[in-house]
Ligand SMILES: Nc1ncnc2c1ncn2[C@@H]1O[C@H](COP(=O)(O)OP(=O)(O)OP(=O)(O)O)[C@@H](O)[C@H]1O
C-alpha cells in the first residue's frame with residue numbers, strides 16, 4: 001500500500017479567517033476515507049483544494065505524487081469530483097448529460113455510447129437512459145452525478161456529502177455504490193456530517209472541527225485518542241449501596257447511577273469508566289474481593305455519535 005493523497009500543513013485563509021489550519025493527512029491507495037465534521041469545519045474547503053479549484057494559502061497537497069499547485073492537470077486526470085450541490089441541467093436527457101461530461105474528458109464518440117450504458121448500469125439508472133435529468137428524484141440525480149465523476153475512470157473519487165438530502169433507502173443505495181467502487185479499486189475520499197452512518201464502510205475516518213483534524217484513524221483508534229468514557233453496567237445480588245460506595249472511591253469512575261434512576265431493575269448499577277482494559281479488570285477483581293455478588297459486568301457498546309460529539313466539542317485540542 002502506498003499513499004495516494006498526501007496533505008501537509010495545508011492552510012486556507014479567507015481574509016483574516018482561517019478555514020483550514022495546518023492540516024496533515026495521508027490517505028493510502030484503496031482506502032475509503034470518511035471526512036467528518038459539522039457545518040463550517042473546513043471539509044469542502046479541503047476538497048476544493050484537492051480538486052485544484054481553490055488555492056491554499058499555505059502548505060501542500062499531492063495526489064498520486066502530483067502537487068495540486070504545480071501539476072493541476074495531472075491531478076485532475078486522477079480524480080473524479082462530486083461537488084456538494086448538483087448543478088441545474090435543464091433540457092438534457094440522462095445520456096446527454098453523461099455524454100457531455102465524457103466529451104469534456106476527450107473520450108472519443110465511438111467509445112462514449114457503450115461507456116454511458118455501463119456507467120448508468122453501475123449507478124442503477126439503466127432504465128433512465130432517455131429520461132430528462134430534471135425528472136429524476138434527488139437520489140437518482142445524486143447517482144447520476146456520481147456516474148459523471150467516473151467518466152474518465154479516475155483512481156481517486158472526491159465526493160462532497162454524496163448522501164446528503166437522501167432518504168434512508170437512497171442512503172443505503174449510495175453506500176452500496178461506494179462499496180462497489182471500492183471493490184473496483186478506487187480510493188474514495190468523502191465527506192459527511194454523520195459519523196455512525198459512514199463508519200461501517202470507511203477504512204479510516206478523520207474528524208474535523210474548526211479547520212483542524214481532531215481525530216484520525218479507524219473507529220477504535222479514535223475512541224482511544226479521544227479517551228471516550230466507556231459505559232459499564234453491573235448486575236448484582238443484594239443491596240447496591242456497598243458497590244456504589246466502592247465505585248465512588250475509584251478515580252476513573254464517574255456518573256454512577258442505579259437501576260431505579262434509569263428505569264431498569266434495581267439490581268443494576270451503571271457508571272462511566274475512563275480507564276483502560278487492564279484497569280477495568282482490576283476494578284472487577286477488587287469488587288469480587290469485597291464479596292460483591294456480581295451476576296454480570298459488561299461494557300455497553302459505545303455510541304459512535306458520542307465519539308463525534310466529544311470530538312467536536314473540543315474535548316481534545
Ligand atoms: N469563499 C469564502 N469566503 C469566506 N469564507 C468562506 C468561504 N468559503 C468558506 N468559508 C468559510 O470557511 C469555513 C469552512 O467552510 P467549508 O465550506 O469548508 O465547511 P464544511 O466543513 O464543508 O461545512 P458544511 O458541512 O456546511 O458543508 C466556514 O466557516 C465558511 O463560512
Ligand SMILES: [Mg+2]
Pocket residue numbers: 043044045084160
Ligand atoms: Mg461542505
